[in-house]
Amino acid sequence: MSESGAGESERSEEKTDPGAIRHGNFMNYYQFHPAEERVRQLPRGVWQRQRVGHPARKYTGLDVGCNAGDLTYVLRDFLEEAMSQDQPEISLIGVDLDPILIEKARERNPRPDRLTFERLDFLSEDCDETLKRYLAQLNKTRFDVVFCFSITMWIHLNHGDDGLEEFLRRACELAEMIVVEPQPWRCYRNAERRLRRAGLGDFPLLKKLKYTGNPTKHIEDILLRICDFRRVAVTAGNEWGRMLLIYERKQES
Numbered sequence: 001m002s003e004s005g006a007g008e009s010e011r012s013e014e015k016t017d018p019g020a021i022r023h024g025n026f027m028n029y030y031q032f033h034p035a036e037e038r039v040r041q042l043p044r045g046v047w048q049r050q051r052v053g054h055p056a057r058k059y060t061g062l063d064v065g066c067n068a069g070d071l072t073y074v075l076r077d078f079l080e081e082a083m084s085q086d087q088p089e090i091s092l093i094g095v096d097l098d099p100i101l102i103e104k105a106r107e108r109n110p111r112p113d114r115l116t117f118e119r120l121d122f123l124s125e126d127c128d129e130t131l132k133r134y135l136a137q138l139n140k141t142r143f144d145v146v147f148c149f150s151i152t153m154w155i156h157l158n159h160g161d162d163g164l165e166e167f168l169r170r171a172c173e174l175a176e177m178i179v180v181e182p183q184p185w186r187c188y189r190n191a192e193r194r195l196r197r198a199g200l201g202d203f204p205l206l207k208k209l210k211y212t213g214n215p216t217k218h219i220e221d222i223l224l225r226i227c228d229f230r231r232v233a234v235t236a237g238n239e240w241g242r243m244l245l246i247y248e249r250k251q252e253s
């Protein structure tokens with residue numbers, strides 16, 4: 001399975017789980033995209049920028065579209081290591097709309113004291129309420145970081161340009177810092193081709209999109225213009241052509 005449509009892996013996923021093609025809720029995602037490789041691109045020194053000299057004891061993150069949890073587990077370990085000098089207590093919550101994937105993430109959870117998984121559609125009101133309750137338990141009003149890895153295309157295909165804006169606006173409202181890994185435009189075409197080939201129709205909103213050609217550029221523009229965040233770092237593309245956009249909330253005066 002691959003969003004970029006790469007050979008054998010794509011064919012095997014179609015045989016086992018054709019329905020997953022509409023939202024990207026692939027069952028064997030981490031067999032093809034090992035979680036450890038995904039964090040290699042992340043810089044180390046940016047995670048506590050807002051609190052230089054005032055390290056927070058509790059550090060909290062949200063992983064939107066966490067799939068079976070493998071990347072969420074690795075992100076927590078990564079943050080723990082990257083902030084080892086300050087030794088904050090790091091807790092992450094992963095949300096995904098697929099109940100089977102959330103069950104898998106819970107069953108294999110290596111740190112139930114610090115990792116929570118909830119089945120939620122990120123664009124639903126329920127999700128907002130659950131996340132605010134989670135933050136309140138930690139005496140926080142926002143997440144220190146919100147991760148959006150390889151989810152923006154699925155939101156864009158299913159909810160259009162307005163849905164993509166709404167998704168990023170909601171994520172930024174909840175975040176001090178945001179990390180987005182957008183899928184390149186060729187993946188949109190591949191996703192549609194695969195849906196058609198599986199006899200599952202198409203993405204009706206695809207033809208109506210105005211944010212075409214270079215999703216990364218449009219996402220950066222939304223983060224700057226609508227969310228009023230500022231750029232911290234943008235990484236080079238990894239071996240499958242994906243960059244990480246790291247943005248943060250402007251300091252409140």
Ligand SMILES: C[S@@+](CC[C@H](N)C(=O)[O-])C[C@H]1O[C@@H](n2cnc3c(N)ncnc32)[C@H](O)[C@@H]1O
Binds near residue numbers: 066
């Ligand atoms: C391609 S996978 C990426 C998984 C993970 N973020 C990663 O990069 O390793 C996209 C995930 O987003 C989830 N997803 C799609 N739309 C969603 C939504 N509206 N709310 C929550 N999860 C969603 C899918 O179920 C799927 O597990």
